[in-house]
Amino acid sequence: MASATSYILFLSIFSSVLARGAAQPRHSNISLETSLHPTTNPTSWLSPSGRFAFGFFPEGTGFSIGIWLTAPHQNTTVIWTADRDDLPVTKDAELKLTNEGLKLLLQDSEVRLIAQNTSASTDAFSASMLDSGNFVIYDSNFDVIWRTFDHPTDTIMAGQVLPAGSELVSSITETNHSSGKFQLIMQNDGNLVMYPVESSDNPWDAYWSSGTYLQGYQSLNLDDRGRLYMLHDNVTHDLTSGFQNRTTLVYRATLDVDGIFRLYSDDLESNTQHILAEFPKSTDPCQIKGTCGVNSYCTSTDGQAVCKCLPGFDYLDGDEKSSGCTRFFATSPCNLNNDNTTYMYTLENVTWLLDCYAAPMPETSKEGCGEACLKDCNCHAALFQSGSNTCIKQALPMKYGVIDSSTTTFIKLVNMSAGGRRDGSQAGSPGAGPDIPTKQKLSSTILIVSVAAVTGIISALAALMFFSCRYPAGRYRRVGRNREPALADEIAPRSFSYHELREATDGFKEELGKGAFGTVFQGTLPGGERLIAVKKLEKVVEEGEREFRTEMRTIGRTHHKNLVRLLGFCDEGTSRLLVYEFMSNGSLADLIFKADGHPDWDERVRIALDIARGIHYLHEECETRIIHCDIKPQNILMDDNWTAKISDFGLAKLLMPSQTRTFTGIRGTRGYLAPEWHKNAPITVKADVYSFGIVLLEIVCCRKNMELEVEEDAIILLDWVHHCFMDGELEKLVPDEVDMTELNRLVKVGLWCTQSEPGSRPSMKNVVMMLEGNVDISLPPPPGFSS
Template structure:
């Protein structure tokens, strides 16, 4: 009996020994081929079979047959295969790579074809799962196949993305930014986030997260393009969540701490309130309802449908279209004012400069269009395409952008078994003779009236487009500001008695309207062959641009060939009079407010209105001051009215010498970065209190009028931007401040403006910051850019030319013209960056005429 029991125990032990050998917490740092694992076979409750050298990460084969890498302390998965299979599936490692198969050996997932035979599978301390060959060279690594999480040491290269487990969200790295997208629609950019600092305009190569923050690096792996600085904390990951947020978190102690989350605004998430749900903006949050005219559709994922049951939302092109939709006509439900769509701010319109009816027509003809947003003043037409996301209220973008949701109205006869009667054949048979005569008379009257309306419209259009002296009484364009008669403006200005300014567009006069409002009346000249309709269309756009730092256009006059613009009056005049005049000195705080107000106005023109407006002539004469430190830019948008005839030297050139960006003279494409360059030159003048391209006057000279250490130039006749560059290199910022301030400014305050200014005047437009970033740097929300000396060396050539020309003050205007043309030709023939001269040092007279 005892011997049989011993024999039975021995047999049981022999049978269980293999199972006991492979059960329990057995981990490996490296695994050789011919290895097979399943969730039931290995090892502990997590299915882990591989561990990194310091046990920070483990690799497991989960109960859903996913190969995963997880952070052990927090039990957080940082990488996994996307395949989800029954627990009976198995993982195999062979010399050809990794595979996941089901019970019938069907391959559901595998590594790609490798260049050589696999020698080992290893899990590195960074969390990277690596297949290596006999020479320990990497054949495949999980870091190259990101899922939804980025860990320290991992790179997300351009063209690759983090994808959320559900919801269709992606964080994509482009060659200039990192963007969040939902079904291909962008709703957030890293460069636009208030916590992001742009350090360089170099091309992005990859994104990485480390102990100090999140970074976009250039191809040299050292140059930081954009960064988000974070405190040194614990184990850090960056992840795109299932609701569309991009989150950076640190594991401290036993819990996660969120360090960065974007987008900040709750309502910017594409599907936060479901399909067509209305997200009402609140501070850092939002509430969800259906827009007026819609009701809850009763779906679990949230959807709003038309409250009127006689209309329905159309299907997209890829859906099966029923008979009801085929027999339906299109209509549009208007959304309330102030609403916007999450993608509009970062999406180009389908069409610009079209009316609302045209925009609706484009959408009606396109089965993929499910709604529109239309800019009343800009004429921009945006499509809402499938899938539809949430609507948001309280938009800070275009206030005149209105939304319309496409709907279908079904046309079904009262008795579906009977066909609709054919008219007019059947109608004519049934109508009595008297009714028929009445019918013919009504039709005749309607046709006669229609022909008269069409002819009147044609005559009106002919008069609107004519450049003759015909009056404009018949013209009516939506959005126009007040239209004045010439006689009204003549009376307001006492027959143009008091001239308060002059410029390339004409004279400016002071006037008083009948209600007592003081205005500035600018007479526009040299508009060439531009007709009144085009003029008024431009005025409609300019008149609808409202910003605290832009001079308000109150009205216009287009009578015969007379063109006038009526602006609000700024009682302190232009900045140049206050900054360069002999009156009371501008204190530093007011100079800073002027710099900030000007930057805000330009930022709005570049990115806050549609169509975007490039000023083309930023200079102190076009920056106006009013009581209570009001700062406003004038002449914005007038470049849209300028004709080629107005420039007597270079027809393609706009602006004023001394503020012209180099690209004006090289026939390069002109962008808003030309305004940034001009702003940088103005900022240097605000710091110094003198013109950049003129010698120091007697009241500006001080004991500092000595030789510059590096150039040997006398500061009295030195080109100031070059002096600013040299003092920046030596960190001697206080010597750049207006001496009339007599020390009432700190070195760090001067440094801030000088560094911003030098960054703005980089020779390469791509290296200049946007005006939005300039505002951020001035306000302190964006880190100061470090000027790139290599892109500022052209100032040394400018400086030498200026010094030479300052000794030739007796040259006549013809010599100046010849020199202007000669240097311009040098620009046009130069191909090597930084090797040419500039016109900036020449006297600050207007290219388009005297200011």
């Protein structure tokens, strides 16, 4: 009911804004210094016929900037959104056309360029909202220097072209136009493909394609008759035939929030909207990969998707059950199940993406498949396919679960009655069923647990009454506030005051280093027993307190031995500080680039594996997947035991667009940046894989990715490594005696990670397996090679 009320309120506000916009004069030429405001006229610029408007529209608790169709449909049709993943602006915002482009003026003198003139030789002179749905900016010669048709969001209009290498990304909901869960990519290989956004864009991630791989098509086009087609020179591949051509018909193709690409016609005369085609055309929403998140499977009821968690798992977000699931029990150490702490739960008629880490093996019985997984330390689940009598071992996370009568899924769970920690078969958990152990054993377990729980509750109440009487409330709060964060690691990060951190660092006296996000200072918690590192964030996005704390909780929930632990934070006033565990042995850069020595070969191999495992956790195993965006030796820190730990993860989205190290709009450091950063292409986890590949080669060779004081053919490390690899001269790369078989393996991993096409790079899970020597590695093509 609340959501329906919000939606009605959204429509009423939107209608009032449109009404104000409709009353203003209609003109096509917008001159310099002309401006718009969210709540005072003019709120938008109209096209000559008035069918399209460009300007502010209400979204959430504020306003976004975009283009919409002004025909009063029941559902407002937004066809383009500016800076769609930024927070909505307030009513005090102003949008102004300047000679630099469209500027958004915000509070506290903040300025953002919505549409930037990329030509240094000419200035913006005027602009127009056209009847095609295209907003354009002209120079003084009335040549177009910027247009929205070149920067699509989720829609293309009649006359618009989606060139190779470009994409559409769905919105989150009908009323939230931020980037959603699905993408349609016009690939450079001539294929038009749809994937979930949080995928590796591999063939097995796709849920629809045009089937035109390597046929040369270079663009997706929509004409004014509603014909949707792909084009290469004069050769076309029709996705739809043509329809009517009337001045009152507006055609558009939108990747909708449910992941389906639909061709629409809007009849301005009859005020109606029709769906003319759908890709894929399916009545089952579960056929759209990514409808349900990781570790959950999709079932459909009356055409609506229902996402269910694996047994032993719970929803990442109870309010958004399609976001995926995570385990709510701890995994046991691997001991081949000699103490019966784990068992296999059977889930019938569900199959998943076959992302196996070992070759499928023949198995004549379901029971044998489950037993094989139970005895394998690396196996978290197994699929038994009855049609082929095949057993497939899987690791987490599980993806794209759907109903399939020919497949049985086995999930490894913890048996708490045998010493495991927190049983996954907890009553009431999604998808939970009876344990495989006997009913008698289960009943005994429940009885024991119940008695223990009641005893624990009584003891806790008694202790609470004792301490409540013994310590005044004020003193109890003070003790709680000053407690050692290490005692509360499971609920970290805690909130510090600015005064506490200033005292802990002796007035921010001892500087440890300075980076893109700010300066790091050494500190000591009260009592002097624990050293900390305090990072003062500078030039970060000004978020509200709630948004900042949400990001801190996300980072604080990451638990891995190869990640630097976030202990706490401060968000007092305008101060934003982060409190980390102290890393006593500096950074990887200090270790491998120093002139007077370097780690031996075995240490370098171990460090590379540490880093790979940490990135793999960020990409695939933590509750909220994180793309680091700046993997480099300076962000790899070494603890007391010389264990490598990744720092600064989860912070990329806090960095202001203007606060980048090398390129405007780019997160990362020159030399470690994946090629897609320079191509305005989508940034996925594969950008981190590329950066890791460069770091891996630096670890192998104990030198930086670019050095000018070397022979000419060795200046660029990546090129030099490939030349030495192809010439069979790997010994030139290393400064010491090493295992040549291992060196060959690490170099091949580095060359695969640094492929120019993201889809050609391995996942970090596969990188870990390759570094461990568990899989064969094929011959990599040159790093710049593109298929």
